[in-house]
Amino acid sequence: MKNIIIVGGGAGGLELATELGNKLGKSKKANIILVDKNPSHLWKPLLHEIATGALDDNIDDVNYIAQGKRNHFTFRQGALTNIHREAKSIVISEVKDSEGKVIFPERQLSYDILVMAIGSQCNDFGTPGVKDNCIFLDDHIQAKHFRQNILNRLWRFSSGIEMPNAGTIDIAIVGAGATGVELASELFGMTEKLSDYGFDKISPKMLNVTLIEAADRILPALPETLSASIHKKLESYGVKVLTKTMITKADTDGFYPKESDPIKADIMVWSAGVKAPDFLKDIAGLENSRSNQLVVKSSLQTTRDESIFAIGDCASSPKPEGGFTPPTAQAAHQMAKICAHNIMAYLTQSSMKEFIYKDKGTIISLAHTAQGVVTTTGKSTMILKGAPAYMVYRMLYRMHQAALYGICKTGCLIMANRIMRWVRPKLKMD
Ligand SMILES: Cc1cc2nc3c(=O)[nH]c(=O)nc-3n(C[C@H](O)[C@H](O)[C@H](O)COP(=O)(O)OP(=O)(O)OC[C@H]3O[C@@H](n4cnc5c(N)ncnc54)[C@H](O)[C@@H]3O)c2cc1C
Numbered sequence: 104m105k106n107i108i109i110v111g112g113g114a115g116g117l118e119l120a121t122e123l124g125n126k127l128g129k130s131k132k133a134n135i136i137l138v139d140k141n142p143s144h145l146w147k148p149l150l151h152e153i154a155t156g157a158l159d160d161n162i163d164d165v166n167y168i169a170q171g172k173r174n175h176f177t178f179r180q181g182a183l184t185n186i187h188r189e190a191k192s193i194v195i196s197e198v199k200d201s202e203g204k205v206i207f208p209e210r211q212l213s214y215d216i217l218v219m220a221i222g223s224q225c226n227d228f229g230t231p232g233v234k235d236n237c238i239f240l241d242d243h244i245q246a247k248h249f250r251q252n253i254l255n256r257l258w259r260f261s262s263g264i265e266m267p268n269a270g271t272i273d274i275a276i277v278g279a280g281a282t283g284v285e286l287a288s289e290l291f292g293m294t295e296k297l298s299d300y301g302f303d304k305i306s307p308k309m310l311n312v313t314l315i316e317a318a319d320r321i322l323p324a325l326p327e328t329l330s331a332s333i334h335k336k337l338e339s340y341g342v343k344v345l346t347k348t349m350i351t352k353a354d355t356d357g358f359y360p361k362e363s364d365p366i367k368a369d370i371m372v373w374s375a376g377v378k379a380p381d382f383l384k385d386i387a388g389l390e391n392s393r394s395n396q397l398v399v400k401s402s403l404q405t406t407r408d409e410s411i412f413a414i415g416d417c418a419s420s421p422k423p424e425g426g427f428t429p430p431t432a433q434a435a436h437q438m439a440k441i442c443a444h445n446i447m448a449y450l451t452q453s454s455m456k457e458f459i460y461k462d463k464g465t466i467i468s469l470a471h472t473a474q475g476v477v478t479t480t481g482k483s484t485m486i487l488k489g490a491p492a493y494m495v496y497r498m499l500y501r502m503h504q505a506a507l508y509g510i511c512k513t514g515c516l517i518m519a520n521r522i523m524r525w526v527r528p529k530l531k532m533d
Contacts, residue, residue: 104131105132105133105134105216105450106133106134106212106213106215106216107123107127107133107135107214107215107216107446108136108193108212108214108217108218109135110138110193110217111138111139111220111222112141112144113144113147113220113221113435114146114148114222114415114435115435115438116137116139116220116414116415116439117144117167117170117507118435118439118440118503119218119414119439119442120135120171120174120176121170121174121506121507122440122506123443124171125174127447128174128175132450135175135176135177136176136178136179136212136214137171137179138178138180140180140183141180141242142166142167142168142180143165143166143167144164144170145164145243146163146432146500147222147242148500149163149500150240150242150243151246151282151286153246153247154247154286155289155292156254156293156296156530156531156532157289157292157293157531159531160246160531162520170507179207179210180198180206181195181196181209181210182196183221184209184382185387186217186386186389188408188411190213191213191215191217192212192213193211194209195210195212196209215410216412217410217412218411218413219383219397219405219411219412219413219418220415220435220439221383222416222417223377223378223379223416223417224239224241224378224380225239225240225373225374225375225376225377225378226375226377227375228376230351231351232353233350233353236354236355236371237277237372237373238252238371238373239373240372240374250531252370253272253274253370256370257294257305260272261302263304271308272309272310272311272370273357273367273368273370274311274312274370274371275313275315275357275367275368275370275372276312276315277315277316277350277372277374278315278316278373278374278376279318279321280322280375281322281467282374283372283374284314284321284333284337285468285469287314287340288336288469288470289470290310290312291312291340291341291470292471293530294310295307296529299529300528300530307340307341311343312343313342313343313344313345313366314337314343314345315348315358316344316345316346316347317347317348317349317375319346320346321344321346322465324465325465325467325475325476326484326486328486329486333467333469336469337469345366348360353371353373356368377416378394378395378396379391379392379394379395379396380417383395383417387408389406389411390407394419396413396417396419397411397413397417397419399412399419399420401458402445402456402458403420403441403442404445410449412442412445412446414439415430415434415435415438420458422459422460423459428458429460429462433462436502437460437461441456441458444456463477464477464484464485466487466495466499468496472488472489472490472492473487473488473489473492473495473496474488474492501513504516
């Protein structure tokens with residue numbers, strides 16, 4: 104039986120493992136093995152909500168072993184460290200528990216087909232001081248660290264132990280893409296909810312949030328009018344938005360722009376740009392893009408090895424009209440579908456499908472509301488605001504859940520979620 108290994112159980116990889124498990128693993132046509140460095144999955148676009156306590160990560164977490172059992176794939180925990188193309192094997196690192204004891208040793212796993220789906224991480228572009236002083240929202244551990252950090256400061260302020268400068272907590276976020284904008288607005292939702300819970304010394308006025316962007320406007324991927332409207336909305340919450348501001352350095356006191364005064368900050372977040380992990384550069388002689396991604400053909404096979412596919416943020420997939428598929432959950436979801444088809448075609452030597460990215464639009468969530476653009480039939484676009492926009496925003500996550508659990512169970516999860524929202528606190532406060 105052929106071994107198909109998928110490395111990375113994220114937005115793309117977990118959907119792919121689930122589909123291949125049901126289509127090939129169940130009928131014993133192939134062994135489907137999912138490898139991830141973590142034991143469970145949390146959909147990455149939820150991270151800013153985890154970071155601000157708007158969402159409880161325990162509820163939306165998917166355990167890989169349980170998902171594999173239900174969907175006929177095997178899970179192996181460990182971080183991929185190398186690929187041996189001649190031997191057709193990968194190396195995954197040992198896994199230690201919280202006391203430093205080894206749970207799983209370093210292992211080699213053999214594959215017939217390998218799919219790389221290890222995602223991306225924030226790109227600090229080598230800016231001095233950023234790595235050591237900033238929080239990156241790359242995974243749920245960092246998101247929880249951010250939440251704990253800000254909650255501790257708010258508690259100290261609320262109990263009178265600490266008086267931050269001028270009565271505010273200075274938070275600076277570099278990068279006004281979707282992550283930066285959504286995080287800035289959620290922070291105000293967080294303090295509002297805390298004051299609702301009776302922490303009367305805590306109010307949105309205590310936050311001094313600065314959003315910094317090198318381009319001449321926020322959310323450059325959205326139409327100008329929409330970007331201007333979201334800019335205004337952020338300012339109405341109290342966010343200070345600085346465009347055309349290039350950060351050249353960071354230290355423990357804050358950020359240093361190229362042409363203006365330093366921006367002081369108690370908490371610093373870097374959310375500008377993404378790149379694939381550094382160890383992918385030159386791995387096993389595969390072709391890389393400038394941001395370390397693996398270059399793929401339209402079949403999603405890597406250019407130098409047809410038995411290795413790549414999907415999601417770690418794949419550099421050229422678009423027929425020029426440019427590249429963007430690193431989004433929407434693209435990872437579409438790639439997982441085509442990759443599943445092409446892997447089955449590869450096994451049966453039938454014809455593969457071309458991956459062509461279909462941009463369905465971008466919706467930005469803004470604490471209690473959302474705004475964005477939806478691409479309808481053909482290439483016409485529609486601007487959405489308020490409740491309809493928020494519904495469409497949530498739909499992308501529901502599509503991910505439907506790919507993992509099926510439509511019926513996703514419907515039940517939506518109902519359960521409504522009940523949970525009614526029963527549980529509106530904010531994760533620990
Ligand atoms: C805060 C935030 C908000 C976002 N909002 C949106 C949005 O609204 N809409 C949208 O379309 N996109 C959004 N994105 C982008 C989206 O999350 C990514 O594009 C998407 O998750 C990429 O999917 P992926 O499968 O390539 O990687 P990921 O979902 O990142 O999954 C990668 C997986 O690989 C594992 N892994 C990493 N390295 C290794 C290794 N060496 N060995 C083994 N396993 C490894 C990780 O643990 C992870 O499980 C957002 C991102 C962030 C951070």
